[in-house]
Amino acid sequence: MTLEKDSDKAVGFSRRAFVIGSLQGAFLVLLGGRLAWLQTVEGNKYKTLAENNRINLKMMAPARGQIVDRFGVPFAVNNQNFRVLVIPEQTDDLKESLNKLSHLIKLPEGTIENVLKLAKKSPVYTPIEVTDDLNWQEVATVEVNIPDLPGMSIDAGEVRHYPFADAAAHIIGYVGTASKKDQEGDSDPLLTLPDFQVGKIALERTFDKELRGKAGSSQVEVNVVGREVRELKNAQSLEGDRIILSIDAELQRFAQQRLSSERSASAVVMDVHTGEIYALASYPAFDPNYFTGGISHERYEELSGDITFPLTNKAVAGQYPPGSTFKMITALAALEAGVITEGTVASCPGHYDFGNGRFHCWKAGGHGGLNVTGALAESCDVFFYKLSTELGIKRIADMARRLGLGSKFDMELKEERAGLVPDEAWKKKKYAEGWHPGETVIASIGQGYMLATPLQLAVMTARIANGAKAVKPWMVGFTGDTPIKHGAWDDLDINPKHMDIVRRGMTRVVNDQRGTGYGARIKEPGMEMAGKSGTAQVKRITKAERAAGVKNEDLAWQFRHHALFVGYAPLENPKYACSVVVEHGVGGSKAAAPIVRDLLLMAQQRDPAKKPLVAEPAQTEEKTKHG
């Protein structure tokens, strides 16, 4: 009975076991089918997905090219900059993470508050910079503790650094994050990188394309959290060109430092033959290093609101009436036109009456009788007044232009301005008025509408010193290994004898006891300079002031005269030309001449012209090693 029951049970069991077994078998077949479906029919789709999953195409910014002086001294380099970034979204509690970080490394005062404030304003997924400029120790400390600092990461970037700080700021310029405007008309994919920096002013801007280099790309395999596992393909980025300047860094530093005795001044030192600029300084300046990380609003306001214009390169963009430094031009024009010879003597009673007006000489009592060299030496105004009426504005303007005034040289600094050489056509166009003969009189001593930049005055001096070659200024000798061609210079077609007369006048300015610049002469034998002082009126001297004998230096600073001086050295076979403008410095011979003296003396002592500008053999070094 029980046995029967048992077998009954066994049969029932088998039947039901078969049902379950079949179900299991069916399920296994289903799973196999699903697997086959995923791998064959949908396989290709998933293969692509898998590829996308793990490969990130990354653009790699190239290192920006260096800017160095003629001896290889760096003006602009790239420094490693380690920053701590935090992505608020990835932290559990931003404040706590920051507190943890502050236990590990020292954070500047107020950092945490700042980051929290920033985090509130920006989307949660954008990285926020917590602190930068970490040293190795700090980097290591943070890296080791990264697991405890969710959302934080170390970012190794390069930051542009300017070792000369404000001493070359106006020449070199600075870089900043590419703006919308920078991106327009520039299809370089690099500009799409966040925080990519481009040159904003000066040489950094002019040579931005050369300095920038070529983007590299890298295909990196990333894991689920975006961490790079390995690099699959790599197209190296190409470092930007190194730019070699004609500048002598030491002379540049000296010039900048020398100008700091004044409140606002600029200077240019250049080669009279080649046009190379050795120093180009504008004081006060700014530290470009403040700009690379994004300058604060307050600091920028402070700089741009300053009446001494620290942001402006006054050496190329400052336009001043040339004053008496213009007298060489009037003299040359008169000599070339045959209006005077070296022997022509005119007498100066202290004033000159023309038309209805009376034009004063700077020396109240007058100079008495003078020839052209004496008139230059003592800077007699009346002598040139007299010439001007016979010459006419056209011939004066023409000579001014031949010597480099009134237009840009299109040199490497885009900040360069053209100055102004007025003539009848210009006045008609500008004011729809005829030219007054009286305007020719004041133009002859570089006043009135006449405007020139310190750079133009230096070039004028160089052209006089080099024997009438139309030298043009430049400061970039090489981009990468490519030399940039400058010269040969045209002949200005001025009678060398006339040039000689003007140079003799300029020699007397400094080396004749009665010369206006005698106090600033160079005493070192063989290094003596020649020059010409100038004082440019900012504000007309009123009759009342002249009568009351108000001294210009007693006026408010911004109403005082500009002080100018141009010079070259040495006297025999001149090499260096220099111009200095001291804004509101009152008198050219007193304020500007000593600076020119110091710069020309320093230039001759350092003698940068001795070493011709050539590309550093950086690439050939390796070849010689193999050889």
Added chain:
Amino acid sequence: MAKSVILSGEGSIIQMLKYINWGLVLLVTLLASVGFTALYSAAGGSFDPWAGKQMIRYSVFMIGTIIIAIVDIRFWYRIAYPFYFTCLVLLVIVDVMGVIGMGAQRWINLGFIQIQPSELTKIAVVMALARYFHSADAQDMKSLRFLLIGVSFLVAPFILVATQPDLGTSGVIVMAGLAMFFLAGAPIWIFIVGAVGAAAAAPMGYLLLHDYQKQRVLTFLDPERDPLGAGYHITQSKIALGSGGFEGKGFLKGTQSHLDFLPEKQTDFIFTLWVEEWGFFGGAFILMIIAAILGYGAWISMRCRHSFGRLLAFGLMINFSIYVFINVSMVMGLIPVVGVPLPLVSYGGTAMMSVMIGFGLMMSCNVYKDAKLPRM
């Protein structure tokens, strides 16, 4: 004399070892070896930290399995109920520990080993039901009272495990238990009523789920709903499987898994890792081993001359198959993500221990297929 009884003759250990199903041992070892290979690859081509430990663990457990197999089945029959209640007590202890504030724990640490009571419970339920139905006759199987008492064997562990909360395991327990009812000959209408009732209760049950569990259900219904969130696991797993293609990417070359796109690659998603590298053939290979193991289990069950053995062997086979089906369906995106490993292949001792005990008992059913069991 005593020595010879142990070593030779009828009922000796040597004799017992002859009855061991070495074919089954071979199949199980084959499956475990797939696991070793996959774990070696998961570690980027290293025995450390997973494959080596897993191999040692497997060897130890295999010895245990053989011992279980040669222990007289009457002993297992006797301890079926005590074992079941011990498991319930352990489940209560784990639940209480969780409440007291040691956090949600599913295991008890005995120092040398961590016991996960819910895993043991799977076996205990099958054993207890096998014993319960062993002595049942046709009348009993029609008696509602008899069946309800049987159901109570399921209810207690289901609630205790589900509140851990471990929905996956509690589901497995219930499914295996219901299969036992079916095998034992419970009337079909009960299952129909039960299915209808379950369907009606499903929305209610959904409300009782934890948020993350709801997420899993919703994500399963529409994985693209949140491709980087909860649907991430399924999507990544499908990408890995699909990109493997027919031949696979090759040993140690599975990009998805090695780049950590694949979550839990050494445990729940080990099948994915294997298939990404070995392709459809590798996947089919695993499924065939499993089919062979299931077939072997069914064969043992059929050969058994007593009801307890038949039910026990088949129930344990079902237990194993449910593990496999849930895990493989999950990684292929057929069901929501539940934390169920692929037994023997996934890294981890608990699941391995539980299925190895199961195989041991299964083989014990074979060794003692002709044993006389008491009826009560």
